[in-house]
Amino acid sequence: MASTRDVDLNASVGAAIRGEFPIFETATYLNSCSQGALSHRVRDAVETWLAGWDANGAEWDFWVERNEAFREAIARLLHAEVDDVAVTTSVSQGVSALVSALDLAGERNRIVISEYEFPTIGQIAHAQELRGAEVVHVRPDSDGSIPPERFAEAIDERTALVCCTTLSYRSGHRHDVAAIAEAAHAAGALVLADSYQACGAVELDVRSLGADAVTGGTVKYLLGTAGLGYMWVRPEVRARLLPTQTGWFADEDIFAMSIADYSPHASARRFDSGTPPVPSLYAAVGGLSLVAEAGVPTIEEHVQALATRLLDGLDELGAAAVTPREPERRGPLVCVRSTDVGALVAALAAERIIASSREDKLRVALHLYNVAEDVDTLLDALRRQRPLLA
Ligand SMILES: Cc1ncc(COP(=O)(O)O)c(C=O)c1O
Numbered sequence: 001m002a003s004t005r006d007v008d009l010n011a012s013v014g015a016a017i018r019g020e021f022p023i024f025e026t027a028t029y030l031n032s033c034s035q036g037a038l039s040h041r042v043r044d045a046v047e048t049w050l051a052g053w054d055a056n057g058a059e060w061d062f063w064v065e066r067n068e069a070f071r072e073a074i075a076r077l078l079h080a081e082v083d084d085v086a087v088t089t090s091v092s093q094g095v096s097a098l099v100s101a102l103d104l105a106g107e108r109n110r111i112v113i114s115e116y117e118f119p120t121i122g123q124i125a126h127a128q129e130l131r132g133a134e135v136v137h138v139r140p141d142s143d144g145s146i147p148p149e150r151f152a153e154a155i156d157e158r159t160a161l162v163c164c165t166t167l168s169y170r171s172g173h174r175h176d177v178a179a180i181a182e183a184a185h186a187a188g189a190l191v192l193a194d195s196y197q198a199c200g201a202v203e204l205d206v207r208s209l210g211a212d213a214v215t216g217g218t219v220k221y222l223l224g225t226a227g228l229g230y231m232w233v234r235p236e237v238r239a240r241l242l243p244t245q246t247g248w249f250a251d252e253d254i255f256a257m258s259i260a261d262y263s264p265h266a267s268a269r270r271f272d273s274g275t276p277p278v279p280s281l282y283a284a285v286g287g288l289s290l291v292a293e294a295g296v297p298t299i300e301e302h303v304q305a306l307a308t309r310l311l312d313g314l315d316e317l318g319a320a321a322v323t324p325r326e327p328e329r330r331g332p333l334v335c336v337r338s339t340d341v342g343a344l345v346a347a348l349a350a351e352r353i354i355a356s357s358r359e360d361k362l363r364v365a366l367h368l369y370n371v372a373e374d375v376d377t378l379l380d381a382l383r384r385q386r387p388l389l390a
Contacts, residue, residue, distance in 0.1 A: 012294040013302040013368040020290065021369050027352040028377045033169065033197060033333050033365035034356050036223040036287065045286035046225075049279050066281040073288040074230040077296065078214060079205040084238070086231040086271035087249075091196060091215050092120045094231035097271045098192065098213055099124055100245035102160050104133040108188070110159045112136045114146050114175065116168035121194055125163065133160075144171055144322050145329070148179035159189035166195040166209075167202065170358040172323035172333035174198070181210030190237060196220060201303050201332035201367055203296045212237050218280065221332065221367060223287030227277035233268045247273035291368070299368045303332045306366040306375055310334050313379040319389040322361060335361040337390035344388040351381050360390070 021037040023029050029037050052059045067087055075082045088094035099111075109132050111125040125135045136154045140146045146164075155162060162184040164175045181191045193211035195204055200221030206214055215231040218224030233241070242264060248254055249272040252263045264270035291299065304327045311334060314321045320337040323330050338344045341357040348355055348362075355378070356363045364378065382389060 012298055014371045017294065018369050027354050028374050029354050030364045030374060030378060031354045031356050032220055032367040033363055036220055036367065037369060039223060039290055041290060042223060042283045042286040045282040046279055049282040063278045066285060067276045069285050070281050073285060076292065078232055079207055080232050083267035084232055084235050086233065086268040087276055088229040088231050088271065089227055089273060089277055090229050091194060091217055093273055094215050094229055094271055095121060095124050095192065097243040097245045099128055101241035101243045104128055104131045104160060108158055108160045110134045110136055111161045112138060112151065112154045112159055113163040114165060115139045116146065116171065116173060117163050117165050118169055118194060121163050145173055145324065146175065148176050148183060151180045152183035155183050155187045155189055157187055159187055161190045161192060163192045166193045167197040167331045167333065169197045172330050172335045174329050174331055178208065178210035197333060198331050200291045200296065201299055203300050206232050218284040218287060222284060223290055224284035225280050228280035228284050231271050233271060238268060243271060249274055249276065294368050302368060303366045306370055307334050309372060310364060310375045317382060317386060317389065332366045334364045338362050338388050339390050340388055344385055347385050348381055353378055353381055
């Protein structure tokens with residue numbers, strides 16, 4: 001007999017929610033690390049935006065309401081205050097605004113980045129070399145992990161910012177952000193945790209995560225679409241951060257319409273930029289509501305169980321998974337080495353199993369709508385494609 005807990009779990013994830021996502025009628029979808037599956041709810045939300053445009057033209061008040069509804073939903077998800085959340089058009093925009101607020105011309109000019117940062121973080125960091133920055137890379141140990149000690153070795157009183165992605169988009173490793181933040185804060189440095197590959201599938205609480213800025217977007221585990229992101233900024237550090245990359249939505253009063261000065265908002269809105277991406281806001285509020293109803297702790301438990309099933313199956317195949325076995329060191333993404341990953345992704349796609357790749361690794365992303373049969377379908381296909389696994 002199912003326990004009460006099983007019943008609760010089944011009520012909001014897996015088979016119980018799958019009907020909301022039409023793609024599963026024709027595919028085994030394992031690519032949420034690239035794009036979350038489209039739901040009926042998100043489609044309806046986007047159609048509401050189109051209908052409003054048709055009926056009324058510019059629905060300015062409604063757009064502002066959606067912008068704030070998104071900010072509030074992110075605040076709830078991250079256990080944060082609404083005033084500490086910026087609405088951004090991408091991780092790139094938010095991080096560029098953040099970095100533009102750093103004084104990199106003096107002694108404290110170093111940006112430390114992990115080897116697992118998404119390209120945009122590395123590229124923004126290196127762009128600051130034009131403003132006097134020095135970039136220090138922290139590389140993984142031979143087992144693929146980057147323990148906090150490696151960061152501590154790279155951090156000193158010259159460090160302005162430490163970038164430690166919460167979960168690697170290319171290996172599935174999870175960083176110990178709290179321990180890294182402790183080392184950074186001891187040296188007076190700020191910490192940025194790009195959490196795009198975790199948020200929505202891993203419970204994140206900014207009160208315990210330890211970072212000073214937490215960012216991500218809506219395309220993946222938040223079940224929305226492109227053009228929209230968020231950045232939480234610790235209120236204690238915000239006052240001394242004045243972004244020089246900015247826009248009128250970051251002003252203390254967007255209706256002042258002044259071209260005579262720069263007056264950034266007192267809240268994290270100072271990291272917003274121009275007119276928000278309205279269709280993406282509608283989609284994101286819909287997608288986030290599905291995540292919130294399921295509950296991230298429940299999603300995380302579900303996803304961890306599926307990842308364990310997958311890793312066990314990969315072991316049986318004698319495959320080389322690079323993602324750690326310990327649940328606390330991984331999340332929804334499992335990566336496994338291939339001898340020809342392009343051919344492997346194509347062979348899986350031919351069977352309507354949708355996954356992705358980075359470097360020589362197959363990436364398998366698990367989310368609230370996946371079920372054990374998805375993992376078994378993939379493992380059966382991988383057994384047939386065994387020569388393509390390293
Ligand atoms: C970890 C991570 N950071 C950032 C991005 C992209 O950020 P942006 O919103 O700037 O496109 C991605 C994926 O596209 C990602 O996986």
